[in-house]
Amino acid sequence: xxxxxxxxxxxxxxxxxxxxxxxxxxxxxxxxxxxxxxxxxxxxxxxxxxxxxxxxxxxxxxxxxxxxxxxxxxxxxxxxxxxxxxxxxxxxxxxxxxxxxxxxxxxxxxxxxxxxxxxxxxxxxxxxxxxxxxxxxxxxxxxxxxxxxxxxxxx
Ligand SMILES: [Zn+2]
Numbered sequence: 001x002x003x004x005x006x007x008x009x010x011x012x013x014x015x016x017x018x019x020x021x022x023x024x025x026x027x028x029x030x031x032x033x034x035x036x037x038x039x040x041x042x043x044x045x046x047x048x049x050x051x052x053x054x055x056x057x058x059x060x061x062x063x064x065x066x067x068x069x070x071x072x073x074x075x076x077x078x079x080x081x082x083x084x085x086x087x088x089x090x091x092x093x094x095x096x097x098x099x100x101x102x103x104x105x106x107x108x109x110x111x112x113x114x115x116x117x118x119x120x121x122x123x124x125x126x127x128x129x130x131x132x133x134x135x136x137x138x139x140x141x142x143x144x145x146x147x148x149x150x151x152x153x154x155x
Contacts, residue, residue, distance in 0.1 A: 003052040008036045011067075015074055015088075024066055026055050080111060082119045089120040099126035101133075 003025065011021045022032040031048050056063060078088050097105050100123045110130040113122035114137055125133060135141050 003035055003049055003056060005036050008032060012036075014071065015078070016070065020070070024063055024070070025052060026059060026063075027052055080113065080119055080122075082113070082116050087119055091120060091122060092124070094124050098124075099129050100124050101129040102126060 008021055018032045019029045022029040035048055077091055080087050080089050091111050104126050106126045109124045110127060111122045112125050112130050112133040113119045115121060
């Protein structure tokens with residue numbers, strides 16, 4: 001399988017640097033650079049493509065696994081739903097599987113943001129705490145406290 005400039009362009013548009021693409025495909029950054037800009041240097045491109053495709057075949061499963069992991073990690077760090085739309089932001093550093101509110105260690109942390117104008121500002125929380133955050137944002141917790149006070153006052 002030939003590594004085409006288009007494939008590198010796609011990886012690059014997913015947020016990978018040429019260095020990371022090189023690491024992924026097991027070839028140097030300058031070789032990636034050459035493939036990426038290779039239309040003008042065809043013979044060199046053919047030689048490098050041959051090398052890269054051979055290498056790709058040898059390690060395609062590993063490359064695919066690493067690419068899937070890379071995409072997953074990239075999404076964790078940068079992809080957020082804002083108003084039902086997928087947005088790319090720089091989230092705060094993620095604590096190791098530990099909810100920033102209740103300190104429970106969980107399989108999946110959610111990034112709760114409260115301001116669509118500044119979606120990068122958020123907290124890493126478990127799903128229970130995420131629901132709590134949402135009810136605080138909607139004012140439901142205040143309504144609960146008021147209701148509780150009213151009931152206590154009436155009795
Ligand atoms: Zn929690």
